[in-house]
Amino acid sequence: MFKLKRDPANQPNSWRTDNLPAWGLFFVTPWIIGFLAFTVYPFFASLYFSFTNFNIINFTPRWVGLDNYVELFTADPLFWISIGNSIKYAALLLLFATVFDIFIAYLLSLNVKFLSIYRTVFFFPVLVPVVAASLTWIWILNPRFGLINGLLDLIGVKGPNWLASPNTAMLSIILIAVWGSGRQVIVYLSGFNDIPRSLYEAADIDGASGFQKFRKITLPLLSPQIFFNVVTLIIFSLQSFSEVYIMTQGGPANSTLLYAVNLYNRAFRDFAMGYASALAWIMFLLILALTLIIFKFLSGKVIYER
């Protein structure tokens, strides 16, 4: 038996296993080079830089030990503000986008006429370049002449200042991100379409209520898509930068200062490269911890086999 098992010719699908490493490595070599140069090197360099301060003129790092981390946790209010903002942004975006996108995908899965038109409409925001979309939203949310307050004006309501007020700026950028989450609708729609109709018919015969069907059929069978979308949305929203940097630059009164915006400002506005590297590492550890937690608690609940 042992000998048989070692002989590749006797194993299904294991042709020439032993003389192929050379070819395997040949195909993967570009990735290995890129991985070393553009991931491994920056990964460790960034860790090293986070214990240094940078001379802006000739970019030479000077060792300062834990100073950056101490300053970050004890003497930098912007660090805590930006962490709070990013958590608020990610949590609310996750809630709104997930509920809304599942709802829209559900409606689209009901065998509606003009499906491809609707699908295009909800996907459309994904096509608009970030800068073009952000500038358009600034103009739409203009407190006086923008589209939204202009329409509210028609019915005699004075709209809020949206991006210009600390009370509404965060909500505005979250809703704009929901507008741009059409990719998720497509993913959920494909999930809905994969659920066999017969399950619902069987449930109908057993007299299940709408909520029971949702709880016992839809939710479990949609779990792979929910899991994928939740994980990617959390990772991406914690790194969110461009829209907010263009629309509010973190203002007003730091109310939309997301973590990545603060980090960029530190690195490329103040050129505090060492300090910004410490910020980046905290971000990395935060995302790592969150991802592990999600995997631990959610992945067991995901049902892949049908």
Place this chain on the structure above:
Amino acid sequence: MAMLRPALANGRTLSDEERKYFLARRLKTVLTHAVLITFGITFMLPFVWMISSSLKPNVDIFELPVRLIPKTYRLENYIDATNAIPFWQYLWNSTYYTIFATIGAVLSNTFIAYGFARVRWRGRNVLFIIVIATMMLPFQVRMIPLYILFAKIGWLNSFLPLIVPNFFGNAFYIFLMRQFMMTLPKELDDAARIDGASEWGIFWRIAVPLSKPAILTVAIFEIIHTWHDFIGPLVYLRHPTKYTLSIGLRLYFTQYGAEWGLLMAAAAMFTIPMVIFFFFAQRSFIEGITLTGLKG
């Protein structure tokens, strides 16, 4: 009441239960469309407002009550926008960046994914787990050392830092293409091998042609990504002759924030290539997203 009761073809009128059932179904369809249309219009409004503003003369831009349909049309906004900023230069830079970044992504990821999907070798699975793990590393961690590295070798203010890494694979695309290539029947490779094809021949003549849908998906994603890209050019391109449309347009906004007619015209010209592109590649687009989402 009897008049409201629809009759079937054989003259039998519907019973109350049947009527209720059909009414409820009709109502559900109407409601579904009502909700979808309401949200659909809301979703398109920003784009409509962009086009509408791009056609208005400046006096009409700041006018209340707002109008979605312009009172007077000023198509010259589009010409003026191309003169207010070096629009053609920016457009060329964006195009250049997009073309070479996409070539790099397609070539490298097809090649690399083949090594992970179709060739069996020791260490493959360990390396693939590392590929997946790199997806969790935020761009912000790599951003600063890479910036310093590229500054030291004199690549700042060129497209090299944006394009060259694309020729060395990207975790997400490798994952996507591998998942696709794994579904191709193994028998094809075996048959080719028996016919004496080399490993390279199997890659080039069998895997590549059969992986066209996945290659197309990667190309589409990368085209959208680079055309939209803001943070990459923001970090590496600091000279006005190198600006892409993303950077140029934002710069123009920070300098002349009130020129909404011209800004929206430029934004429209920035967006429309993507819209045209979408209508040509729509099917692959949707399939690509579905492909990535399913294998989560």
